[in-house]
Amino acid sequence: MTGPAHTGSYLSDPRVRPMEWLPWVLALVCYFAAPTYLPLGSYILIMILFALSLDLILGYAGIITLGHAAYFGFGAYVAAILAVRVTADPLIGIAVAGISAGLLGWLTGLVILRMRGLTLLMLTLAITSICYEIANKATALTGGADGLGGFNMKPILGLFKFDLFNKTGYLYCLLFLFVAWWLVRRIIYSPFGASLTGIRENVARMHALGSPVYQRLVAVYTISAALAGVAGGLLTHTTEFVGLKVLSFDLSGDLLVMLILGGVGRIYGAFVGPVVYLLAQDSLAKQFPEYWYFGIGLMLVLVVMFARGGILGIVDRLLLRIRRGNT
Amino acid sequence: MTPALETRNLCKHFGALTVAEQINFKLDAGARHALIGPNGAGKTTFVNMLMGGLAPSSGAILLGGVEVTRQSQRQRVKHGLGRTFQINSLFRSLTVVDNVSLAVAERHGVAWGMFRPAGRYRSVVDESMQLLDTLGLLEDAKLSLAALPYGKQRLVEIAIALGMRPKVLLLDEPAAGIPSLESHRILEVLDALPKEIAILIIEHDMDLVFRFARKITVLAQGAVLMEGSPAEVSSDARVRQVYLGERRE
Numbered sequence: 001m002t003g004p005a006h007t008g009s010y011l012s013d014p015r016v017r018p019m020e021w022l023p024w025v026l027a028l029v030c031y032f033a034a035p036t037y038l039p040l041g042s043y044i045l046i047m048i049l050f051a052l053s054l055d056l057i058l059g060y061a062g063i064i065t066l067g068h069a070a071y072f073g074f075g076a077y078v079a080a081i082l083a084v085r086v087t088a089d090p091l092i093g094i095a096v097a098g099i100s101a102g103l104l105g106w107l108t109g110l111v112i113l114r115m116r117g118l119t120l121l122m123l124t125l126a127i128t129s130i131c132y133e134i135a136n137k138a139t140a141l142t143g144g145a146d147g148l149g150g151f152n153m154k155p156i157l158g159l160f161k162f163d164l165f166n167k168t169g170y171l172y173c174l175l176f177l178f179v180a181w182w183l184v185r186r187i188i189y190s191p192f193g194a195s196l197t198g199i200r201e202n203v204a205r206m207h208a209l210g211s212p213v214y215q216r217l218v219a220v221y222t223i224s225a226a227l228a229g230v231a232g233g234l235l236t237h238t239t240e241f242v243g244l245k246v247l248s249f250d251l252s253g254d255l256l257v258m259l260i261l262g263g264v265g266r267i268y269g270a271f272v273g274p275v276v277y278l279l280a281q282d283s284l285a286k287q288f289p290e291y292w293y294f295g296i297g298l299m300l301v302l303v304v305m306f307a308r309g310g311i312l313g314i315v316d317r318l319l320l321r322i323r324r325g326n327t
Numbered sequence: 328m329t330p331a332l333e334t335r336n337l338c339k340h341f342g343a344l345t346v347a348e349q350i351n352f353k354l355d356a357g358a359r360h361a362l363i364g365p366n367g368a369g370k371t372t373f374v375n376m377l378m379g380g381l382a383p384s385s386g387a388i389l390l391g392g393v394e395v396t397r398q399s400q401r402q403r404v405k406h407g408l409g410r411t412f413q414i415n416s417l418f419r420s421l422t423v424v425d426n427v428s429l430a431v432a433e434r435h436g437v438a439w440g441m442f443r444p445a446g447r448y449r450s451v452v453d454e455s456m457q458l459l460d461t462l463g464l465l466e467d468a469k470l471s472l473a474a475l476p477y478g479k480q481r482l483v484e485i486a487i488a489l490g491m492r493p494k495v496l497l498l499d500e501p502a503a504g505i506p507s508l509e510s511h512r513i514l515e516v517l518d519a520l521p522k523e524i525a526i527l528i529i530e531h532d533m534d535l536v537f538r539f540a541r542k543i544t545v546l547a548q549g550a551v552l553m554e555g556s557p558a559e560v561s562s563d564a565r566v567r568q569v570y571l572g573e574r575r576e
């Protein structure tokens with residue numbers, strides 16, 4: 001037995017398993033099979049990227065946060081303001097959104113990661129609230145409660161135009177998600193990733209064996225914030241609009257629910273969670289809006305009480321049972 | 328010769344409770360030194376202060392003659408200090424070899440590596456495996472730590488500390504929780520440690536203490552009661568009263 005898959009272990013085999021290509025194949029199949037769903041599809045891809053960034057700090061490093069929307073929203077606003085005022089080139093926009101969000105993550109991380117537990121949780125909340133209020137009040141720059149729109153993104157590399165059906169936008173998001181996935185996967189399988197797992201499991205021991213715990217946390221927090229910023233930038237680019245919702249507590253909460261639903265600390269929980277949650281929301285919330293949050297709440301209780309590993313945890317257990325049954 | 332480790336007037340108060348009172352202590356190079364004392368005497372607190380997890384109220388700590396009182400645990404580890412915990416402090420969901428590799432990777436300075444898979448750091452993995460081999464844990468290397476029996480977990484506790492290649496090793500009751508029949512395994516391991524390492528061992532099992540230590544310090548209510556050879560300590564009336572006698576009751 002070598003522990004669950006996708007942990008930063010000195011024993012795990014870092015090669016990509018055949019199953020790990022499945023999400024990408026499915027994503028491409030959707031592109032051809034469901035062209036009318038591509039706006040929703042793009043949003044799902046963006047939320048997967050966002051959830052992946054959260055998984056890195058929450059699932060691997062054990063940093064509990066209710067404020068990850070700060071970096072997503074910051075990236076989204078930076079991308080929008082840049083498009084309005086400086087350049088509407090998408091790749092430059094993503095780079096700047098990612099770097100700015102990473103910088104914000106680094107600066108805030110330096111302060112808040114000295115804390116742990118509930119204090120840390122409150123601080124992450126506070127940071128999001130502050131960002132929200134700034135975006136709300138600085139109307140000249142952000143459009144305040146009306147949001148910021150009215151800009152048109154230039155074609156990617158001057159070649160691929162954003163279209164109404166989001167065909168380009170979908171592939172654009174998919175590409176960035178793929179790069180982020182590759183990066184996160186590398187990190188998780190590295191010694192750095194293993195040390196993050198160590199910090200999550202037993203921070204006192206990590207200190208005692210000479211690990212620079214705080215610096216490690218700041219580093220991973222910065223990376224995660226940058227990825228969240230990229231996700232935010234993608235949302236701005238594909239919708240050509242940004243509103244206060246991207247900095248809301250609701251978004252941080254929804255994100256957390258999606259990740260827990262999919263399974264925390266296993267990379268692909270960040271894929272499964274948003275897909276299930278957002279597809280369910282798309283079909284159910286329209287028909288039974290009054291029951292949606294009740295349903296989500298109930299589901300969350302069930303997952304937390306009976307299926308700690310989320311949907312992927314359940315799948316793991318089923319597979320294990322089938323395998324045992326065969327031998 | 329400068330002692331490997333030294334404290335000067337080390338004090339620690341928890342509110343009104345004094346857990347360390349003016350402790351002046353010296354650990355010689357290559358020492359086999361035991362720290363004994365009744366429950367609650369302040370032994371673990373002392374180790375916590377030495378290691379840097381707990382700040383003393385006053386006094387100084389010197390490692391190889393260098394003052395480290397204000398230094399972080401990380402800095403002290405770099406100076407060659409390592410410890411084990413009285414209550415297992417391990418990475419339960421990780422494999423046994425990962426538990427050790429985390430320490431070895433820090434020491435090799437490769438734990439910041441973000442892009443190469445951990446398993447490709449052969450020198451880290453090989454060294455961890457070798458260490459487990461010398462402790463008789465090679466067959467368990469790939470098991471999840473939580474699957475090990477308690478006695479073997481205690482050995483992993485030591486293995487992690489050895490992965491740090493400490494020059495000064497603090498062992499907080501390494502055999503705690505193990506039936507004395509099995510504790511000989513721990514003693515074997517301790518006996519086989521390189522002579523250059525200065526070792527401070529906290530232990531309640533007097534057989535183990537007398538077999539291992541060449542010098543004993545007795546702590547009672549946060550203060551050093553006496554210090555001497557095993558023979559001196561075992562014949563001391565005060566020690567018998569506060570410690571040995573009490574244990575026999």
Ligand SMILES: Nc1ncnc2c1ncn2[C@@H]1O[C@H](COP(=O)(O)OP(=O)(O)OP(=O)(O)O)[C@@H](O)[C@H]1O
Pocket residue numbers: 341344346364365366367368369370371372373413
């Ligand atoms: N963080 C703390 N806050 C308050 N009191 C503490 C704290 N840590 C330890 N103590 C108290 O300090 C005293 C010494 O504790 P310590 O754990 O150092 O004893 P010990 O000699 O290691 O005992 P044992 O043999 O049982 O391990 C105890 O009375 C304990 O209750």
Ligand SMILES: [Mg+2]
Pocket residue numbers: 370371372413499
């Ligand atoms: Mg103790």
